[in-house]
Amino acid sequence: MKKVCIYARVSTQGQDYQRQLSELREYASRMNYEVVREFSEKISGAKSVTERQALTELLDYAAANRIDKVLVYECSRISRRAIDFLQVIEQLTQMKVSVYILQNGLETLMADGSVNPIAQLVLGIIGQFNSMERSLIRSRMSSGYQHFRSNGGKVGRKEGYKKSNEQMKEQYSKELSLLKKGLSLRNIQAITGTSVNTLRKLKVIIS
Numbered sequence: 772m773k774k775v776c777i778y779a780r781v782s783t784q785g786q787d788y789q790r791q792l793s794e795l796r797e798y799a800s801r802m803n804y805e806v807v808r809e810f811s812e813k814i815s816g817a818k819s820v821t822e823r824q825a826l827t828e829l830l831d832y833a834a835a836n837r838i839d840k841v842l843v844y845e846c847s848r849i850s851r852r853a854i855d856f857l858q859v860i861e862q863l864t865q866m867k868v869s870v871y872i873l874q875n876g877l878e879t880l881m882a883d884g885s886v887n888p889i890a891q892l893v894l895g896i897i898g899q900f901n902s903m904e905r906s907l908i909r910s911r912m913s914s915g916y917q918h919f920r921s922n923g924g925k926v927g928r929k930e931g932y933k934k935s936n937e938q939m940k941e942q943y944s945k946e947l948s949l950l951k952k953g954l955s956l957r958n959i960q961a962i963t964g965t966s967v968n969t970l971r972k973l974k975v976i977i978s
Contacts, residue, residue, distance in 0.1 A: 773839040775804045778829050779811040780848045786813065791844040798873055799842060808832055816851035819964055820859065822945070826850075830859070833868050845874040846894060860894065936976050943973055950974055 777799070779791040788811050799806050810832075812825035820826055826849070829841065841863060843849055849870075850856040860879055863870055869880035877890040940947060946969075949959045956970045 772803060772805045774807045774837065775799055775840040775842055776829060776832065776838055777806055777809045777842045778826065778848065779809070779844060780816065780823075780825070781813050782815050784813050788813070791848065795842045795844060795873060804840070804842075807836070807838060816847055816849075819852070820850070820855050821963055823850075826859070830862055833863060833866050838868055840869045840871055840878075842871050842873065844872075846872055856894075860891075939973060939976060943969070946970060946973055947977060950977060 777792060777795045779788040779795065781788045781791075792809065792811065796806065808829075810825040810829040812823065814823055814825075820830075832838075833841070846856065849859050860870055864879060864886060867880070867884055869878050871878045872894065875893070877887075877893055879887055879890050879894065881887050934942070943965065946959055946963055946965050949962065950970070950973060954962075956967050956974075959965065959970055960967055
């Protein structure tokens with residue numbers, strides 16, 4: 772019996788990944804796979820891999836444990852950033868772990884463990900399309916904001932709004948952990964993508 776992990780993701784707290792989990796479990800049962808772990812999270816697919824706790828835990832688990840496959844509902848659940856999507860696929864491929872995309876019926880490795888060239892090609896193209904779609908969404912949002920502002924509208928936080936220390940600690944737990952280890956602000960920025968100004972504020976919180 773092949774051992775598999777399931778990964779599911781939605782972008783916002785108001786969305787639900789239960790349908791993804793349900794369909795992936797049903798597929799695993801139909802194929803007589805043993806689901807050894809499930810990983811799920813609510814976070815934007817535009818976030819980097821280092822900011823994705825469940826995805827990072829999945830990769831760590833695959834490195835430390837013998838599994839055969841990772842089941843995902845569709846490509847953009849892994850990432851909407853083409854470079855990150857391909858990086859995750861490559862990492863799992865090097866571990867001899869196949870990725871199965873349910874919606875497309877594509878699998879990255881053949882039955883003998885060799886790379887599936889057709890799947891790699893198609894998934895690479897899909898990853899690029901997902902990245903382009905994200906860029907188009909951002910462009911439309913930017914255009915909408917500019918139109919809103921030109922008509923006297925205001926966007927952003929309300930005047931006087933400031934996150935509490937507890938909210939900052941919850942949102943930037945990884946950054947705080949790296950600060951406590953003594954890493955420089957520039958190094959932490961390179962790892963997490965968080966701005967130096969934000970890191971300076973976090974440094975004040977723990978000082």
